[in-house]
Amino acid sequence: MDYVKEPKMRPVFPKRAVVTGGMPYGNKELHFGHIGGVFVHADTFARFLRDRIGEENVIFVSGTDCYGSPILEGFRKAKEAGTFDGTIEDYVRKNHESQKDTLDKYEISLNLFGASALGRAGEIHNEVSKEVFEGLYEKGTLEKLSSPQFYDPKFKCLLNGRQVIGKCPIQGCQSEKAYADECDLGHQYMPTELIDPHSTLSGLTPELVDVTNWYYKLEDCIPMIQAYVDDLRANSNARKFMLTTIEEFLKPPYIYVQKKFVEDLDALRAKFPEHDVIDDNKNSYTFVFKNLDDRDAARKVLEGLSINYRTGKTLVPFRLSGNIEWGVPFPEKEGLKDLTFWVWPESLWAPISFTRAYLESKGADKDEWKKFWNDDDAMVYQFIGQDNISFYGIAQQAMWETLGLKKTFLVPNNHILFMNKKASSSGSIKPPMAKDLLEFYTAEQMRMHFLSLGLANKSVSFDPQVYLPEEERNGADPVLKDGNLLTNVFNKIIRTCFYTLQKDFDGKLPNVAVSEDVIAEAKDAILTYEQNMYDHQFHKITYVLDTLIRNMNKRLVNNMRVADAEGNTELKAQVLVDSFYGIRVATALLHPIAPSGCEKIREYLNVDKRIYNWEYIFSTLTDLMDDPSNHEFKFLEPRVDFFKLHECQLAAKEQ
Structure with missing residues (x-):
C-alpha cells in the first residue's frame, strides 16, 4: 500500500505491519539514547498498531548487532584489561542478555529481540545473508573492487574499521571520530580519503594495501533514489529533514580546495579530468566531476602537489564483504573466498531474519514473512537515529528495489543530547546507562518524557536533575513534568471517581447518558491523537493527552464542588458518568505509552481488552460491560x- 496523505479523512493504516527498532552493537549495554531516541518511540507505535489493527497483525522486532569491528575492538580491549574472560560469542551473549533485560525493564514489547550471531535467529540470518547476496549478484548490481585497506606495519596485520582513527574527509563534517571508511556521523568514504589516519594498536600511521571485496554499485542508483525522495516528498508524511539528508548524498562528486592553496587555478584545472568549477565562496573552489573515477584522478593530482582538500557527500560503491574473521560467512564466488559480510549491509536485512525467526517460532510457513514485508496492504516502519539515514534511506532502499522488495517507511529521530551535548559510548562525553536512570525514575515517567521531547523536529537535550550537583538544581526536574500528568492529575481523577462511586452509589455506575459535549471533546481528542500517531508526532500526542486529562480534572473538580454544595445527586451522577467515560478514553489513548498503569485501570474497571481496541474507540464504558446494570x-x-x-521520589516527598 502507498503511504499517502489524506488530510480531510481519517488516516488509513495497513492491514499488517512490522515495526523495527535500531540494532544496538553487541559490545555495550543500552544507554539513554537507545531507549529515549528510538525504542520508546518504536514501542509506542507498535503498541498503538496492535490496538488499531489487531495484535496478530503486528510484529515488532529488533536485536543485537553482533558482528563488526566495534565488537571485535571492544572484545579485544576487555580481554587486555582483564575485565572479561571467555570467547567473543560469550562476550556478545552477555551484552545481548543485558540489553534484553533493560528493554524489558522499560516495557519495550518486542515480539523478538534477536541476535545476529546467536541461536536460531543467527542461523536464519546467515541464510538470509546468502540469499541477499545471490539476489544482488543475479541482478548484475555487484562488482569486485580492489581497494586499499589499512595495514599496521608493527603488528603486521590488516586493521579492521575501528582500529583506524583519523579525521572525516567530508566537507563540513563535525564528527568527533572518523574510522577506516566511515565516521561516527555515518558519512562513508574510501580509506584513501581518511585524513591523518593512525592505528589504535600501535599509534603509527598505517600503510595501505590493496584488498579485493564485493561492492554494491550504489553510485549507479542516484536516479532511483531521487525518484524515491520525490515520491516521499509529494505523497507521504516522511520527515523533511530525512529527505534533505538523503538528497545531500545525491550530488555529483565534489572536491573542495581552499583558495590559499591554489597559486594558479588555470594550471591546476588543466591537470584535472573533465570537470566544472564553482567559484561562489570567498574561501574555496568547488570542483565538480562527472564520476568517481574522475574525482579520484583529481585527488591524486592534488596529493601529488601536496594540496589539502576535502571531498563532498556523494554516493560511493557500498561494500558488502570484509576480511575480519568475526562476521557472517560470505558465499564463495568468482575465486573470492574466506570473506565475511561487512556489518552495515547485513544489519540492514537483519530485521527480515528476525521476522522469519519469530514467525518460524510460531509455526508459520517459511514464506509468511513476505506477507508482512512485501504485500501491498502491509507496511514496515523502521525507527532509526539521525546518523543512520544514509544507510537505511539510501543503501537499503536501493538494494530493496534491486531485490524486488517493498521499500520500508523510515521514522528517523533527531539527536537526543545529554545536558546539551552529544554523548556517545565512543565519544568524549559518555551517556548515562538506561538501567541507571531507573534508580531515579519509573519506566512510565521516562517513556512519557522521551516522547514529549519532539525529536521529530529537532535535536533536544535530556536534562535529568539527578545528574546535576545539588547547588545547580533549580526548580522542578524536567524529566518529571510530563509524568506528573499521570502520577498526580490522572491518579487523583481515578481515585476521586472510584471513592465517590463506592461512597455515594454503592459501587454501581449511574444509568445516565454521557454528556454530548464530553463525547464531542473526547472524539476530537481521539481523532487528533490518531492523526498524530499516523504522522509519528509523538510529542503532539502528549499535548492531546495533557489537554484531555486536565480538562477532565477541571470539569470533575468544579462540578463535584457544586454538587456537594447543593446536595445535587443528579449532578454528581452526571459528573461521575462523564468522568468515567473520560477515564475510559484516556486509558485507551495512554495504553501504548503507559501500559502497566492502564492495565491496572482496566483491572479496577473490570472490563476486557476491548477498552484498548480501536474498533470500540468511540464506545462508552457501559458499551464495554456485558450487563451494565449489574456491573461491579x-x-x-x-x-x-x-x-x-x-x-x-516517595521518600523525598515524605521528608
Whole structure:
C-alpha cells in the first residue's frame, strides 16, 4: 500500500505491519539514547498498531548487532584489561542478555529481540545473508573492487574499521571520530580519503594495501533514489529533514580546495579530468566531476602537489564483504573466498531474519514473512537515529528495489543530547546507562518524557536533575513534568471517581447518558491523537493527552464542588458518568505509552481488552460491560496509585 496523505479523512493504516527498532552493537549495554531516541518511540507505535489493527497483525522486532569491528575492538580491549574472560560469542551473549533485560525493564514489547550471531535467529540470518547476496549478484548490481585497506606495519596485520582513527574527509563534517571508511556521523568514504589516519594498536600511521571485496554499485542508483525522495516528498508524511539528508548524498562528486592553496587555478584545472568549477565562496573552489573515477584522478593530482582538500557527500560503491574473521560467512564466488559480510549491509536485512525467526517460532510457513514485508496492504516502519539515514534511506532502499522488495517507511529521530551535548559510548562525553536512570525514575515517567521531547523536529537535550550537583538544581526536574500528568492529575481523577462511586452509589455506575459535549471533546481528542500517531508526532500526542486529562480534572473538580454544595445527586451522577467515560478514553489513548498503569485501570474497571481496541474507540464504558446494570467495579482501597512515583521520589516527598 502507498503511504499517502489524506488530510480531510481519517488516516488509513495497513492491514499488517512490522515495526523495527535500531540494532544496538553487541559490545555495550543500552544507554539513554537507545531507549529515549528510538525504542520508546518504536514501542509506542507498535503498541498503538496492535490496538488499531489487531495484535496478530503486528510484529515488532529488533536485536543485537553482533558482528563488526566495534565488537571485535571492544572484545579485544576487555580481554587486555582483564575485565572479561571467555570467547567473543560469550562476550556478545552477555551484552545481548543485558540489553534484553533493560528493554524489558522499560516495557519495550518486542515480539523478538534477536541476535545476529546467536541461536536460531543467527542461523536464519546467515541464510538470509546468502540469499541477499545471490539476489544482488543475479541482478548484475555487484562488482569486485580492489581497494586499499589499512595495514599496521608493527603488528603486521590488516586493521579492521575501528582500529583506524583519523579525521572525516567530508566537507563540513563535525564528527568527533572518523574510522577506516566511515565516521561516527555515518558519512562513508574510501580509506584513501581518511585524513591523518593512525592505528589504535600501535599509534603509527598505517600503510595501505590493496584488498579485493564485493561492492554494491550504489553510485549507479542516484536516479532511483531521487525518484524515491520525490515520491516521499509529494505523497507521504516522511520527515523533511530525512529527505534533505538523503538528497545531500545525491550530488555529483565534489572536491573542495581552499583558495590559499591554489597559486594558479588555470594550471591546476588543466591537470584535472573533465570537470566544472564553482567559484561562489570567498574561501574555496568547488570542483565538480562527472564520476568517481574522475574525482579520484583529481585527488591524486592534488596529493601529488601536496594540496589539502576535502571531498563532498556523494554516493560511493557500498561494500558488502570484509576480511575480519568475526562476521557472517560470505558465499564463495568468482575465486573470492574466506570473506565475511561487512556489518552495515547485513544489519540492514537483519530485521527480515528476525521476522522469519519469530514467525518460524510460531509455526508459520517459511514464506509468511513476505506477507508482512512485501504485500501491498502491509507496511514496515523502521525507527532509526539521525546518523543512520544514509544507510537505511539510501543503501537499503536501493538494494530493496534491486531485490524486488517493498521499500520500508523510515521514522528517523533527531539527536537526543545529554545536558546539551552529544554523548556517545565512543565519544568524549559518555551517556548515562538506561538501567541507571531507573534508580531515579519509573519506566512510565521516562517513556512519557522521551516522547514529549519532539525529536521529530529537532535535536533536544535530556536534562535529568539527578545528574546535576545539588547547588545547580533549580526548580522542578524536567524529566518529571510530563509524568506528573499521570502520577498526580490522572491518579487523583481515578481515585476521586472510584471513592465517590463506592461512597455515594454503592459501587454501581449511574444509568445516565454521557454528556454530548464530553463525547464531542473526547472524539476530537481521539481523532487528533490518531492523526498524530499516523504522522509519528509523538510529542503532539502528549499535548492531546495533557489537554484531555486536565480538562477532565477541571470539569470533575468544579462540578463535584457544586454538587456537594447543593446536595445535587443528579449532578454528581452526571459528573461521575462523564468522568468515567473520560477515564475510559484516556486509558485507551495512554495504553501504548503507559501500559502497566492502564492495565491496572482496566483491572479496577473490570472490563476486557476491548477498552484498548480501536474498533470500540468511540464506545462508552457501559458499551464495554456485558450487563451494565449489574456491573461491579473492583473495590479501590485508600491510597492506591495507578501510576506510581519512584521509591526515591516517595521518600523525598515524605521528608
